[in-house]
Amino acid sequence: MVETTRLRETVRETVRDTVRETVRSAGRTTGRGAETRERILDAALESFGTIGYDGTSLDDLAAGLGIRKQTILYHYVNKRGLLGAVVDRSAGDLTAALLEVLEEEATDWQRVEALVRTVFRVALEQPLLLGLLREVSRPGSPAAPRLRSTMGPLLDRAMAWMNREMETGRMRRTDPQLVLLSAYSTVVGLATEIEVLRAAGLEPTARTVVTRRRELLRFLRTSLDPQR
Amino acid sequence: MVETTRLRETVRETVRDTVRETVRSAGRTTGRGAETRERILDAALESFGTIGYDGTSLDDLAAGLGIRKQTILYHYVNKRGLLGAVVDRSAGDLTAALLEVLEEEATDWQRVEALVRTVFRVALEQPLLLGLLREVSRPGSPAAPRLRSTMGPLLDRAMAWMNREMETGRMRRTDPQLVLLSAYSTVVGLATEIEVLRAAGLEPTARTVVTRRRELLRFLRTSLDPQR
DNA sequence: CGGACTTTCTACCAGATGGTAGAGGGACTT
DNA sequence: AAGTCCCTCTACCATCTGGTAGAAAGTCCG
CATH class of the missing domain: 1.10.10.60 (Homeodomain-like)
Structure with a gap:
């Protein structure tokens, strides 16, 4: 109101x-x-x-x-329009990097791991991208629908794949959406984290990022691996 | 520039x-x-x-x-000044809730767990608080120093306590700052998460929050428990 | 009542903002 | 040389912004 x-x-x-x-x-x-x-x-x-x-x-x-x-x-x-163009280019970069990984031959877990590593690598190379993601993912952001239309297909593909894996029993049965969401917010959380560190007067080291990545991988493993 | x-x-x-x-x-x-x-x-x-x-x-x-x-x-x-007042009140609410927990008698791990649960409870009761936190923790936010001065003492106290616990060997030796930071960004990540869910057309359930909390507790346990 | 104080209002402003209209210059083509 | 297209500029504008000045109304107290 x-x-x-x-x-x-x-x-x-x-x-x-x-x-x-x-x-x-x-x-x-x-x-x-x-x-x-x-x-x-x-x-x-x-x-x-x-x-x-x-x-x-x-x-x-x-x-x-x-x-x-x-x-x-x-x-x-x-x-x-400028914001839209920025989002398009950034999302395009990320999508391209992810698609490249998807082309490779790999077993399921290796693929998940490779995807995570790619996302973190891109985030490290282009830290600004995280800031943008954070800004755009805000409620009511003018570019939220745009981001969705650019990244959406990739996410749908990921969810479809996870559903397939679960049906064959190669992946533990969980809610794909929830898992992807957790992964997503972990990455975006990185942006916050780095900035808070900087505000506290500490130059963020690779350690922060590595810790976070390990944490995410562990989470994914325990979420997805049918053995555990 | x-x-x-x-x-x-x-x-x-x-x-x-x-x-x-x-x-x-x-x-x-x-x-x-x-x-x-x-x-x-x-x-x-x-x-x-x-x-x-x-x-x-x-x-x-x-x-x-x-x-x-x-x-x-x-x-x-x-x-x-209005932003300052909003931040002060919100941070005050959170601080009060946390101090209340700290008054209780509890063993170390119980206390950590109680603190985490309190933070999540407050976040659930006042979802707007997370949004504010997210906004204020942005680089260059006018209220960043204010938040720091309000919550700072509490954080210092937490870090001092962790350092003491580590010296007596009741807590595994790690970087307290890094642990607190992880916990912090997990909570703030919740704000993002809830909004993304909503943008995707799903009304966030308690499940999201519970998953996140369990995850954070597991992380803290493996970070701090000397047994593991 | 009459004065003091608190609260909310009307009136107004200087500066910044996103955006439009259109001129001018450079490069390339014919 | 003339025309065309691409690019960047000057000039300008309506609107919105945070903020100030001060009047009016309510409330409380003597």
């Missing part, structure tokens, strides 16, 4: 954005502006992931890049 | 707020305005915890309460 005005606005914008395109120069991937477009995405990822969507102003973003705000709005229809 | 202006502003405001008081009507806890003040806090907690600090406008907040924005600003010096 507090944010009635805001909500109405959100709905209207969502509809409009679906009709239009997110990226103005859709299709064109070469040309002089391609580099600018990437630079904008990089800066936006950093800003959205740290100070958040609402906390980011297009003017500040542009100033940091040494360009005018209007240049940003030339490449991306509006602020929301 | 992107948010130079914003950062400078933040620092200035922090200094000013430390000098002034957060609540205008400090000391007075009775009177007609007391109820209004509480209602404002309730609404602010909900808004800050869901759509975030930056996403919350004082006008919307007031409109939701059927009052004018200026009434809010009469009770709390400014927006930041």
Whole structure:
């Protein structure tokens, strides 16, 4: 009830954005502006992931890049479109890395382990990605549906696979959704954790991440392994 | 570099707020305005915890309460002061609940378990608290230092206790900070988790929470129990 | 009643925000 | 050289933001 005005606005914008395109120069991937477009995405990822969507102003973003705000709005229809593009690219990176793992030949547990390691590797290489994920997974975030549509198929595939494994008895019977959710929130928790450490004045070491990963793997093993 | 202006502003405001008081009507806890003040806090907690600090406008907040924005600003010096008050009250509730547990007679492991259960119980009773925690623990949040100063002593006490237990050998030797951090991010992860579930169209059941709690307890046991 | 104090309101403002309109320049094609 | 397309810019705007000033109304006390 507090944010009635805001909500109405959100709905209207969502509809409009679906009709239009997110990226103005859709299709064109070469040309002089391609580099600018990437630079904008990089800066936006950093800003959205740290100070958040609402906390980011297009003017500040542009100033940091040494360009005018209007240049940003030339490449991306509006602020929301920019967020969409950032989410798409990031989710795309993650999806690509995961699909690569899925191509490999591996037994079930090896595959699970490989997936977890991949996610953590990507998260370590691109720590900003975790911040973005955290921001976007917030209730009412303008990009929540977008993230879902990008990552959704992959998650559905994972759940279908788990269901199959359970039917053949190679995997212990549990709720796939719950397991995936736990895994997900563990990874996102990492983002929080790293930031809290930093706020406490400690530079996060690899130790934090390793501990977390081991913990997650142990959880998955005891959840899935039919032997235990 | 992107948010130079914003950062400078933040620092200035922090200094000013430390000098002034957060609540205008400090000391007075009775009177007609007391109820209004509480209602404002309730609404602010909900808004800050869901759509975030930056996403919350004082006008919307007031409109939701059927009052004018200026009434809010009469009770709390400014927006930041309001956030401070919300954080203080929430952290106070949690601290009180934890201190109560600490008063009880209990062996070491029982006490740890009781603390964990208390935190989860409070989180379940006041789900908004988790959202707030999530918002406030964001890097550069205006209230991060405030949270630290409210909860800090309790955390220091916990760490001191753990160190003592380790010296007497009743607790396995590990890094107390890391253990507390893990516990913390597990709880905050709950907030994320619940919201993601809701976004996926599922009403979160107690099951999610129970799973998470069991997981955390197992982690703590294997981290701390000298027998294992 | 009359004054003091608390609370809520109306009126207003300076600055920032996302966004539009349209000019100008550079590069490439014909 | 002229035209076309891509890109970035200046100029401007409506709206919203947090915040201030001060009036009006209620309440309490002598």
